[in-house]
Amino acid sequence: MFLILTSITVITLDFRGEGEGLIGSVRDGAADALAPVRDAAGGVLDPVGDALAGVTGYGKLEDENAELRARIAELEGSALRDEGAEGELAEARALLxxxxxGDTPRVDARVIxxxxxxxxxxxxxxxxxDDGVAVDMPVVDGAGLVGRIIQVSASRSLVRxxxxxxxxxxxxxxxxSEVAVAEGEGPERLLSLSFVDPAADVSVLELVVTSGLNDSVFPPGIPLGRVAVADPAPGRLERRVEVRPVSDLAKLRLVSVLRTGP
Known part of the structure; x- marks a missing residue:
């Protein structure tokens, strides 16, 4: 009961935090303290079983793929007994x-x-x-960009x-080849693109990828979404363009953290 009350208090105080100062420290400690409780509950409720094994952050890409293949083999057996494993199996195959x-080192993780x-x-x-995850590392699934790490404790991390x-x-x-900035608008809403030239030749369903410009934390070429709205902009300074993410963010289970940066 104490751990539950502690968790509620931290969430209330830190619902917009970036992991800095006192609140970030309390949240990190609470995340590690609550880990055994959440893990125990996950063992009872999750038909798939143990979490997808992540790499230590220093192994070779071949080792990471070997772990994914082992997980896929486990899930293939589970899928024969439980329909709930089929979705996770598809996600593991996509990550493989x-x-x-490319050859960017990564840490495979499970959404908890x-x-x-x-x-x-x-x-x-x-x-x-402890697994090599750090703040600002990009997070992807088999389809494309999911977000970035904004807070890290020893055994847990938070993704925006x-x-x-x-x-x-x-x-x-x-x-x-237009360059823009994709901004979030909240759950179940399209992303909006800023700074799109009003005369730009933008097409619906056009693929949108990370640019990697200006020391971005996101490497270039990661799929983000496809254009869903591209309204003409006569007399305006920029064109209204909205993008639908390629990843199903409401159903994430398995993801990879890309170990970019120094």
Whole structure:
């Protein structure tokens, strides 16, 4: 009961925090303290079983893929007995074929908590600094960009989703080569693109990828979404363009943290 009350208090105080100062320290400690409780509950409720094994952050990409293949083999057996494993199996296979990440080292992780309010679009992962995860590392699934790490404890990390109103991602439109900034508008809403030239030749369904410009924390070429709205902009300074994320952010289970940076 004490741990539950502590968790509620931290969430209330830190619902918009970036992990700095006293609140960040309390949250980090609470995350590690609550880990055994959450893990025990997950063992009872989750038909799939143990979390997808993540890499230590220093192993080779071949080792990471070997762990994913082992997890896939486990899930294939589970899928025969439980329909609930089929979705996770598909996600694990997609991560194994993560071509847009190239040879970037990564830490595979499992989502253990999803957004609890409309004020903040974040998810929690079962990997932390002990696994090589650090603040500002990009997070992806098999389809594309999910968000970035904003808070880390020893065994847990918090991800700000691209749909969060505080999220801003430098992007490039793949066909027209227009450069813009994709901003979150909240849950179940399209992303909005800022700074799009009103005369730009933007097409619906055009792929939008990360630009990697201006020392961005996101490497170039990661798929973010596809254009869903591209309204003409006569007499305006910029064109109204909205993007639908390629990742199903409401159903995330398995993701990869890209170990970019120094």
């Amino acid at each position: 074929g993560l071509d847009f990440a 908590a999803t957004p609890v309010s409309n004020f903040e679009q974040t998810i929690e992962l079962d990997r932390g600094s 989703l691209v749909t969060d109103p505080a999220s801003a991602v430098g992007v490039r439109l793949a066909r027209s």
